[in-house]
Amino acid sequence: MQLPQIDQPEQLKSLSVDELTSLATEIRQFLIEKLSVTGGHLGPNLGVVELTIALHYCYNSPKDKFIFDVGHQAYVHKILTGRMDRFDTLRKYKGLCGFVKRSESEHDVWEAGHSSTSLSAAMGMALARDLKGEDNKVVAVIGDGALTGGMAFEALNHIGHEKKKLMVILNDNEMSIAPNVGAMHNYLSKIRSDRHYLRAKDEVEVLLKKIPAIGGKLAKTVEKLKDSLKYMVVPGILFEELGFTYLGPVDGHDLQKLIEAFRQADNVDGPVFVHVLTTKGKGYTPAETDFYKWHGITPYKIESGQVLKSAGNPMYTDVFAQTLIELGERDSRIIAVTPAMPGGSGLFPFAKRFPERMIDVGIAEQHAATMCAALAMEGMKPVFAVYSTFMQRSYDQIVHDICRHNANVMFAIDRAGFVGADGETHQGVYDIAFMRHIPNMVLMMPKDENELRHMMFTALEYNDGPIAYRYPRINGLGVSMDETLVSIPIGTWETVREGEGYAVLAVGPMVQVALDAAEQLKRDGIQLQVVNARFIKPLDEDMLRSLAKSRTNMIVLEEACEAGSLGSAVLEFYASQHLFNTTVSIMGIPDRFIEHGSIKEQREETDLTVKAVCEEIHALMSLHPYEYSQRNFPS
Template sequence: MLLPQIKQPGQLKSLSVDELSSLAAEIRQFLIEKLSVTGGHLASNLGVVELTLALHYCYNSPKDKFLFDVGHQAYVHKILTGRMDRFDTLRKYKGLCGFVKISESEHDVWEAGHSSTSLSAAMGMALARDLKGEDNKVVALIGDGALTGGMAFEALNHIGHEQKKLMVVLNDNEMSIAPNVGAMHNYLSKLRSDRFYLRAKDEVELLLKKIPAIGGKLAKTVEKMKDSLKYMVVPGVLFEELGFTYLGPVDGHDLQKLIETFQQADNVDGPVFVHVLTTKGKGYKPAEADSYKWHGITPYKMESGQVLKSVGNPMYTDVFSQTLIELADKDSRIVAVTPAMPGGSGLVPFSLKFPERMIDVGIAEQHAATMCAALAMEGMKPVFAVYSTFMQRAYDQIVHDICRHNANVMFAIDRAGFVGADGETHQGVYDVAFMRHIPNMVIMMPKDENELRHMMLTALEYNDGPIAYRYPRINGLGVAMDETLTPIPIGTWETVREGEGYAVLASGPMVQVALEAAELLKREGISLHVVNARFMKPVDENMLHALAKSKTNMIVLEEASEAGSLGSAVLEFYSKQHIFDASVSLMGIPDLFIEHGSIKEQREETGLTAVAVCSEIHSLMALHPYEYGKSSFPS
């Protein structure tokens, strides 16, 4: 066994290519075994075993910088850099992160949970290296899916212009999280399939070398000939014209060929683009057969590949999926738009039933947002289905193209709130704060899955501008589902439990937390009033006036950033109304990034639990005692 002996990547240099191949097999078996227990990104990591081994064999990390785009394909890198013994804690609270993490290792130099950033970061590191007079190598690894992101094109353009020495490795497995779309995908497909160039390119170069250099005029002719032939036989001409030396396609599972290619790349004084072909899920038949399903997987039976799923109520995403189909059956204006997340956003059933009304733009959130604005302005009803964390990437377009035009776009914001094992790069806790201050925007969140259905109809029937409904990455409560949907009056809150003296204004899943706290406080004789503050914008001004008038002490409870979200909206309302004696306490996510773990653990860490609510009520009672029976609470 070689794997237990590898503690640092420098040890790879003493191995033969045959030994590296044996090590690759051991790494695959290790990943299959460990992830069967922890879950995680299996298919993508099985596909980059040889590629990662070859990079560490040829280069000297951490002096040489490896930048993994997205970072969820860096498990092999983690194994080779001394973290193998921590894989039992993968994606668990206080355990090994599922993405590259600078605080974990000196070998992790760039963190990313969103795609298409590695090329820009690599350019920054190459510039810094040259300005400091250093001599390290910079290598950016990017997938074919991430290469559809606009930021990647911006970086390619700049890198080619500056001609700094760095290497871009394209891990081309023909599959990101979902099937790739677009012209770049089609171009790469042509490169993969056109094997003619491998022989033709070599023959052209050999021919040109045989022509004696007998004068400048002939030399210029040869160069023109070479350029013309390049267009005919070199499939990487796009990257060549951008200023890169293109090498490939290379078999990403052939260690000898990979090593030779990287050595060849080192001889180029400028940017190199290495096109590597890999098989996602390589070495594990279930993952090879369905790399989409096995991209991010829950625990499974290693022998059979059977996924171990807990039985429970439908997830909010499933409810959204089914309800959207119901609404689209009755309204042909509905168009679903996703930035490369049809599966995660629950849109696959919609795409099967309404293929012409399902638009996957690839990893291009900015484009998706502006396109939705235009669709809406032409009378359609676009539903932009997007994770909260990925919607951040389209902030300018939401402000400039959607809200400024007051375009009637519906935002279906999935993964709102804590996301569990994906951690800080994916937490959906900032969208309320960054959308609430934009004019024309309406934001709402349901207390349960049934209310989500009504909110979806509310959004569909709303014609006055952009409107968002956000929902969490959890199972629903199992409540009864209404067959007939009715719109909810915009900006109205709902009292879900009567009480007096102290009230919790809660949104989304926090309504249930508040109700649990109310049951605990009832044992102490405290009657807690619970409000479903389902609209973050606009707020229910009538209810806020009534709460202040009755001298009620309030807690705003939300699974969102404390700064700028619903609690801020309540405080701003009272400030504008010159109501300065209202008692408002905020319980949201503090000013720090919350790392990976279970959602339960993340809520405990941030104090968003029933016990924490009870503690806050006790603190309010000490500061603002309330005499029961002396005042009346508004209904």
Template structure:
């Protein structure tokens, strides 16, 4: 086997070009077999096998910088840089990361879990190289889907202006996670379909070389002729006008063609863009036929059939959101669903089938989506911005400036709120409470179960006084009975789930169930613990907070969110504003550090957000303060 001979990129250079094709087949088989056990981003990596091999064959990592946009297509890069023996731990707790990770290898020079960052990073590295007087190559690998992100256009503009030596590889597979949308997608489609462009361009360039250099005038005429051809043949005009030398399209599964294209690129000064056409899921029929499904799989599968081995269980919160939104949209024709390239992940596929004119996928453009929702709301529509918590971070300014400042009646459906498991630190949805609750005009909610979530969606629909958000986690729902009639929940009201007179746990979302489990454990130890469902994160239930303070009970605020700035901080701020200095409040949230990949259960255990940890905190408090909750222990 050729693959077993590779322990670092230099080992690859001992192979002939002819040997690289069977090596690619071995890598594909390795990925298919390993991911059938661990799960992961299969289709994106199957599509870049030859491209990654050609890069490492032609260049010298880590001296030459490979910058992968997003990073979920870097499994082949990991294999070729000495991490093949760790693939059994892929995306597992303390194991190999599913994205590029700087602490894993010197070959990982840039890490990202969000798209459209690679070109800006490449420009920064090219500038640093030149300032230091070095001469290494800087190569950014970006997908056509990521080019819908505004940050990528900003970087293209700056790179073309500065004319730094760097290469952009456009990995064009017509997909991001879902099929791409937008003008850039349509433009690239024209290039893909123009099969005569490259041959015609080469022929004219050869013709121009044969014209004797009789003088500057003829040379200028020849250059104008070349430019005219460029416009006539369409391909690459946009990139060339931005200041890039455009090469392509190149078959991304033809190793000889890729190596030849990179050789040509090396002879170009200034920025060059190599347009590479690939097939997402290449080499595995199920992934080729449904690259959306196989973009990222979280469960094992049968290699022969492609059948996912999912455990039978309750639907997810995302499923409940998607179905409920259809029900509400049937009653209110003003509802419009908006998603930034995540119709499947956000549970909107069936909504789009039922209401194709009211389902808007803007591509990877979270900022544009937010401002567009503000305008939709101002014109009397009821936009529902369905977005992952981690991706909503990208639209922070638009939320402040265009939605909340205008008090626009936008509904936020914030998916993946809390820990997300194997995708790890770049995707954890643990900061949105902290960065949204301080913005004026917004209402924030989180349900304890799927029934309450449905009522929250009705609450949001009937709320007309500004932006309102409901956030929900990436887990299966508890499976509680569903009410037939949906009614609004009074804004800013909490719910006493369990009465208690010694200690009260104020919890939100899935932590309400954890709090109830802890209360049962404490009851067996003679402690009567109350549980409050703090379903409104903003506004707070001030009357309940005042009553809890006057009852002189110990308060624990329990949340699966950043401890800095989230619900616990809001509670402490409220008591400070009221001049209540003797409220006994302890916070249990996510500490001030990034939590890496693993299962959600392992992540919760790592930060102490379990029923056992809550009980331990309360028992420790009782021992330290010599209290039996309400009665001081007499010294013996």
């Protein structure tokens, strides 16, 4: 057994290739066993075991910089850099992060939870190295799906132009999370599938060397012949033309071939592109046969691959998925658009029912947003289904191409609020702040899954510009579902519990927190009004004026960053109206990043709990006492 003895990467250098191969088998078994309990990104990490071992065998981390695109493919890297004993805490509160984390280890040099950033980071590190006169290696590991991201192409272009010495490793497993799409995927498929490509480059170089050096016009003709031959038979010509030396394809599960490829790359004075072929989920049959399901997995039974899920109400995403099909039956103009997340966004059922009306653009949020604007301008009803955290990547397009044009795009913003184990890179807590200030935008969030259905219908009926509905990554409340969908008047809130003197304006899941707090406060004789502030933009100005007129002191309760979200909007409105006879307290997410853990733990850390609401109401009462009448308030 090698694995228990490895806690620093330099220990690998004393092992033979056969011993490294045995180590790879042990690491796979370790991951399969540990993640069956904790859950996590199993498929991506099983696919990069040999690749990661070979990197640490050939290079010297942390002097040499390893940059893992996205970061969820770095479990093996964590094992080899002294964190194996912490895997029982993977993705748990205060435990081992599921992504690369600089505060965890000196070997983690770049953090990422989004795709397509590694090449830009590698270029920055290579530039800094050369400016400082250092001699370390810089290696970026990027998945083939991430090459659909425009940022990756921008970096490839710059790296090829500058000719800095660095290595880009393409981990080509034909998958990102869902199956890859696009011209780059098709191009790589040609390289993967042609057996002759493996030897073509060497053969053409031998052939070219046999052409004698001749001057004049004939020499130019020979050069053209060389180029023609190169285009005909050399694999990876696109990367060669971008300024890289292309090596591969290399079997990503053959340690000897990987080591040889890296040593060959070291002899190149300039950027090298190493094309490595891997199998996602390698070594565990269920993960090899169902790429999507096993990309990120909850706890499971090792023998059968059965996922251990607790029973519960349908998730908001499931409700969105079913309702979108219902709306698609009514209106043939609806087109669903996703940036490489058809499964996570719940669009597989819609794609099955309406294959011609579901478009997966790959990891390309910017393109998706602008394309949706054009679809809307041509009379279609595009639904941009996107995680809150990934929508951040399309901010400029939302401002410039959607809102400025007042294009009638519908945003289905999934994973709004805390997301649990994925942590700070994936928290959906900033979209309110960066969307509500954009002219023409309508932004809403439901208190339960039934209201989500009505909001989806409201968005479909709305024709005056962009409109967004955001919903969390949790199970619904289990409320009954209305068969008939109705449009909610834009900018209207609803009082879900009557009260006097004090109120909570709550958004989304926080409405139920406020209702539970109201029940507790009732025991103290406090009649707390609870308002479902379902429209974040536009505000219900009539209700806000009424609350101020009655001198109601209030809390704005939201699972979003305090700066710029609903609480800020309420304060801005009162300031603009010169209404200062009420006190507004904001309860949201403070100005810091919230790390991984359960959603319950994240809410406790940020005081978004029933207990915290009750304490805040009592604090308001000490500052602004209110004499209650004897009237009875319905619960």
